[in-house]
Amino acid sequence: MxxxxxxxxxxxxxxxxxxxxxxxxxxxxxxxxxxxxxxxxxxxxxxxxxxxxxxxxxxxxxxxxxxxxxxxxxxxxxxxxxxxxxxxxxxxxxxxxxxxxxxxxxxxxxxxxxxxxxxxxxxxxxxxxxxxxxxxxxxxxxxxxxxxxxxxxxxxxxxxxxxxxxxTHNHQFDIPAVSSNTKILDILRYIHLHYAEELSLDSLALKFELSVPHICRLFKEHVGESFLEYLHNLRIQSACNLLVSTKMPIADVSVEVGFESYRTFSRVFNQFKGVSPTNYRMYNK
CATH class of the missing domain: 2.60.120.280 (Regulatory protein AraC)
Structure with a gap:
């Protein structure tokens, strides 16, 4: 098929x-x-x-x-x-x-x-x-x-x-303050472009020449959530788009958005959306 x-x-x-x-x-x-x-x-x-x-x-x-x-x-x-x-x-x-x-x-x-x-x-x-x-x-x-x-x-x-x-959206944007060196913005842009790849705090620390605790503090102060929560949110949002827009097998969707384990994908998806990937696709088609 x-x-x-x-x-x-x-x-x-x-x-x-x-x-x-x-x-x-x-x-x-x-x-x-x-x-x-x-x-x-x-x-x-x-x-x-x-x-x-x-x-x-x-x-x-x-x-x-x-x-x-x-x-x-x-x-x-x-x-x-x-x-x-x-x-x-x-x-x-x-x-x-x-x-x-x-x-x-x-x-x-x-x-x-x-x-x-x-x-x-x-x-x-x-x-x-x-x-x-x-x-x-x-x-x-x-x-x-x-x-x-x-x-x-x-x-x-x-x-x-x-x-x-x-x-034109007439939206009240509540933008958290960003440090003057814009490191957190650089990191967020990088994650948005590479969220489907293998990412970790250690790899970010190496790329941006920062310590892992420093990156964790930047996320806490400027994003309001942890690196892993931010990454999972991007991946799950991308998975939702694929589940609704395509007929890709759910196992393929999990790999496409960056999860190495289908079990982890299913658990995180349920955590963010309150339903399984299968039910989400069924309810949103």
């Missing part, structure tokens, strides 16, 4: 050293886009057509003014309505280009909350649509020219676009 696995897409691997890992275009979708994921972030805005998008297992309508933001390895698929052609602004980038200074810490924490602290999509107001279109047009123009400061301009406009997306 064939099961639907999310395809892996990588459009940024062609960028050479020194180039900004960023791409923007106006895309036209004439048919469905199959379930896929990628290791870059994506911000999009529908400008024409209708359909629906299944983003991390959540099905929502797509229409002019619908904006979506995906973190790396969020899974999604798009289906056009019959006879409808969907056109979108689509901006893809390595999320690390946004975090060069301690000033970026607040934005970083808010972006990492996409899909958990707030919805990964929003239907924008007319005024916000006009503003976001202008930002996208500015980025497209800059992307195709060779003006001095091109990369800095794109980065500034991208930050503006993401902040507008976040603010």
């Amino acid at each position: 064939m099961f639907k696995f999310p395809e892996y897409h990588d459009v940024l691997n062609k960028y050479k050293k020194g180039q900004l890992p960023f791409y923007i275009s106006i895309n036209t979708l004439n048919s469905s886009s199959l379930l896929h994921h990628h290791d870059f972030a994506e911000l999009s805005l529908v400008i024409e057509g209708t359909g629906n998008e299944i983003l991390n297992g959540v099905n929502h309508e797509m229409k002019p003014g619908t904006a979506s933001f995906l973190l790396p390895h969020h899974i999604h698929e798009i289906h056009n309505n019959p006879g409808s052609q969907i056109r979108t602004y689509c901006c893809m980038f390595d999320i690390n280009i946004l975090f060069d200074s301690p000033i970026d810490a607040e934005l970083g924490r808010m972006l990492l909350g996409s899909g958990q602290d707030y919805s990964s999509y929003v239907d924008m107001t007319e005024g916000d649509i006009v503003q976001l279109k202008k930002i996208f047009d500015d980025m497209i123009h800059e992307f195709h020219c060779s003006m001095p400061g091109k990369n800095s301009f794109i980065r500034a406009k991208l930050t503006e676009a993401l902040l507008l997306f976040i603010r």
Whole structure:
């Protein structure tokens, strides 16, 4: 029996050293886009057509003014309505280009909350649509020219676009204070990108040249939960997305999100969701 696995897409691997890992275009979708994921972030805005998008297992309508933001390895698929052609602004980038200074810490924490602290999509107001279109047009123009400061301009406009997306949710963000050296933000970004791999406090300590007790203190002070709780939450959330969006065998799901033992996966899943993976899939299909 064939099961639907999310395809892996990588459009940024062609960028050479020194180039900004960023791409923007106006895309036209004439048919469905199959379930896929990628290791870059994506911000999009529908400008024409209708359909629906299944983003991390959540099905929502797509229409002019619908904006979506995906973190790396969020899974999604798009289906056009019959006879409808969907056109979108689509901006893809390595999320690390946004975090060069301690000033970026607040934005970083808010972006990492996409899909958990707030919805990964929003239907924008007319005024916000006009503003976001202008930002996208500015980025497209800059992307195709060779003006001095091109990369800095794109980065500034991208930050503006993401902040507008976040603010349109009318969400009161309670962002914990982040240390001035931004070590905890660096660690959280790394975990978000590598949560499906083998991770431990010892490996993080080695990579970031910190002691294990220091990392534990950073999690307690700035995240409010332990490293293992944070890692398990990411893995279980990813497992939920796969259980709802695919027909992958549950044992394969557990491996895909980073658990070496199915028994551990089942126990942790039950701990976080209050039901078994099997029942979760059954209740959410």
